Amino acid sequence: MRLGASAYLAHAPLAGPTFEAAAAAGATLAFTSLHIPEDSPSGARAAATALVSAAASSGLSVVADVSPNTARLLGDSPWDFLRSIGVARARIDFGFSVPEILSIAAVLPIALNASTLRAADLAPFADLDVELIHNFYPREWTGLALSSVASSVAVARQFGWRVGAFIAGDSVRRGPLGEGLPTVEEHRTMPPLFQAFELVDVGVADVYVGDPALTDHSWERLGSFVRDDVVVLDGVAAPGVHPVVIEALAVPDRNRPDAAEAMIRLEHSRERFAGLPLPAVGGQPRPAGAVTVQLTSAGRYCGEVAITLRDLPADDRVAVLGALTVPLAALGDQSLTIVLG
Incomplete structure (x- = not known):
């Protein structure tokens, strides 16, 4: 399992401490979203650059969630900009045609949406460097069943691709709802370690903490699992x-x-x-x-x-x-x- 942490433009001050704590727990990945409607284009490029730099300082590789709204935030040539600041992969959320996705993939490796795409939708990208990453679900009762995540793993294996998913945090939870950012609904109130364990148990390869902060205790427990392969009860x-x-x-x-x-x-x-x-x-x-x-x-x-x-x-x-x-x-x-x- 690879572990990832998340940071967002609206929570930029948390990025450095969160990435440092995640790296100490054995994390190698970072996630951010660059199409949130509430985010302002003013200063967005500078904030994104600082966030990616903070991740790099902790040795984390950044996946950036993108949609057509990313161009509103970042301006012209957003994919070239993301590559220039060190983003490792663009996750395609929604709103792009197949030719548009292929054009992004010509600039950056991509991740596709494991929550919404089926095998037939993935076929045009079979020969590319692709990962599948699920959505997270900020509103209570809207998350997926664990069985749906297991099904996505079976589809991904047809293409030889990794699957990522999100767990909810137990410290600072991202607004505007503050109800956690898990992929699986039943995980919303579970301790982070056991969310991660259940995802790994159904074949998820990459587990991202969706919310912008965890307690020190939860990072420690995730670290035991990731670094030492030990579940602490x-x-x-x-x-x-x-x-x-x-x-x-x-x-x-x-x-x-x-x-x-x-x-x-x-x-x-x-x-x-x-x-x-x-x-x-x-x-x-x-x-x-x-x-x-x-x-x-x-x-x-x-x-x-x-x-x-x-x-x-x-x-x-x-x-x-x-x-x-x-x-x-x-x-x-x-x-x-x-x-x-």
Whole structure:
């Protein structure tokens, strides 16, 4: 997965800090839109130049969203201008004919709209340097289903192209609505890491943060995923759990290959936890998202750590170590750690 950050002319002061934080998290891409109706042509070329320069300073390659309105913002020869300031790719949003798109592609590599174009629409560009990038959806309830994104990946593979999509931010959200900029509707209120994880799980290659800022915590969690290929699950410890046990949960592990329906069973946990100071008493309720451990009364299963995927009955052989505060996902064989605060 390649990670990208976004910046906009109306949020220009955020561009530098956002790009720096993104680069520290392993991002290599940047996105901006150069056809927003609310943006003014006054100073637009200078603002776009500064934004692309800020991205380059952080080592990020810029994709610029364009439409016929881009010429209103940037004036004559907008594609030559974008190439001259270092834009790496123009994403064609709407309003261009096939010959017009081909003329842009003669100046800059292009990305096409994965949300609106079908295989037949893409055929004229089959021999070009092309990527597909989905729309984001600023208004609540207008985003796509995750299954639609998965379908676009299948189409892109026919051409050998990458697919990009957007996740919503959890800090500064772009106006005028401020409702987040995800591609998938159900992602609008999810933590950024789990939005990204679900997109990657259906084959998305490039994940862009649509909004102009994330919290430091979210950049850190995305960084663990991008740089280290580790999903960090945050949660809250149950009272009285020994600090040594909490520390052991932060050691990377993974779900067993014979994945259970009702829980995530950490593959190597028994050997790590059996000799630790586990809770003396089990039998607590096990709602979905509970982090549990098998006690000595479980025999050879002692020390096995699990995360419940649905509500399970209490079991005296099982103690609850804490509860996740993040959504659960189908992790497969993904490496994970559990951080209980």
